[in-house]
Amino acid sequence: MRFLVDTNTLVFAANAASPHNAVVRAFLEERFAGGAPWCITWGNVYEFLRVTTHRRILAKPLTATQAVQFIHDLVDHYSVSILTATDRHRELLGTTIAELSRPEGNLFHDIETAVLAREHGVPEIITTDTDFLQFRFLRVTNPLVDPA
Numbered sequence: 001m002r003f004l005v006d007t008n009t010l011v012f013a014a015n016a017a018s019p020h021n022a023v024v025r026a027f028l029e030e031r032f033a034g035g036a037p038w039c040i041t042w043g044n045v046y047e048f049l050r051v052t053t054h055r056r057i058l059a060k061p062l063t064a065t066q067a068v069q070f071i072h073d074l075v076d077h078y079s080v081s082i083l084t085a086t087d088r089h090r091e092l093l094g095t096t097i098a099e100l101s102r103p104e105g106n107l108f109h110d111i112e113t114a115v116l117a118r119e120h121g122v123p124e125i126i127t128t129d130t131d132f133l134q135f136r137f138l139r140v141t142n143p144l145v146d147p148a
Contacts, residue, residue, distance in 0.1 A: 003031070004039045004083070004117050006127035007047040009143060014052055014070045017060050020128075020144060027143035031126070037079045041116050043109065045071055045082070083116040092119050100134055107131055114138055 005028070012024040032038065051057050052067045062070070074080060092115050097103045103111060114135040117125060124139040125132050132140045 001124065002037050002039060002120075002122045003124040003126055003141070004041070004113070004122050005044075006113065006125055006129060006132070007044045007051065008128050009126050010040075010044070010048045010070075010074075011051050012128070012143075014048070014062065014067070015058055015060075017058070024143050028126070032078045035079065037081065039081050039083050039117070039120065039122055040075075041083045041113055043112055043116075047109070083120050083122070085116065086119055088119050089115060096135070099136065107134075110135075 009024055009028070012018050012020040013028055015021055018024075048071065049064070049067050052062045052070070053064055055061050075082075093111070096111060096115050096118065100107075100111075110129065110131045113125070114132065114137075117123075118135075118137055123137075124141055126141050126143055128142050128144055130140075132138055
């Protein structure tokens with residue numbers, strides 16, 4: 001079954017200084033070894049690049065080259081697809097917003113990710129972000145709590 005990997009999960013996996021690094025890397029390696037195709041979005045890629053190279057967010061940020069290489073290595077090594085909007089995106093955005101109690105502010109980045117997953121029939125997201133629990137059409141798997 002296809003799954004989407006959220007930005008925070010990728011950041012933990014890339015950041016060797018994170019206390020969650022080993023757990024998240026092991027979780028992802030086990031999921032990837034299962035052979036199920038997985039997905040990311042361009043928004044998540046750019047958010048990953050922003051966070052992992054930011055000196056005020058990480059004590060030991062990656063260089064831009066290192067961050068891009070991390071993404072390239074994942075994409076090249078595993079069965080990954082990058083989700084992009086289709087003609088259905090506008091309709092599904094409206095549907096998704098109507099299903100939420102308070103769609104506002106920073107949630108819109110997560111809304112974009114969730115709508116892309118919905119649009120492409122991806123039923124699961126691997127994330128530590130509890131905001132994704134608002135999307136009833138997505139199964140949320142937290143690598144820090146849920147076994148692989």
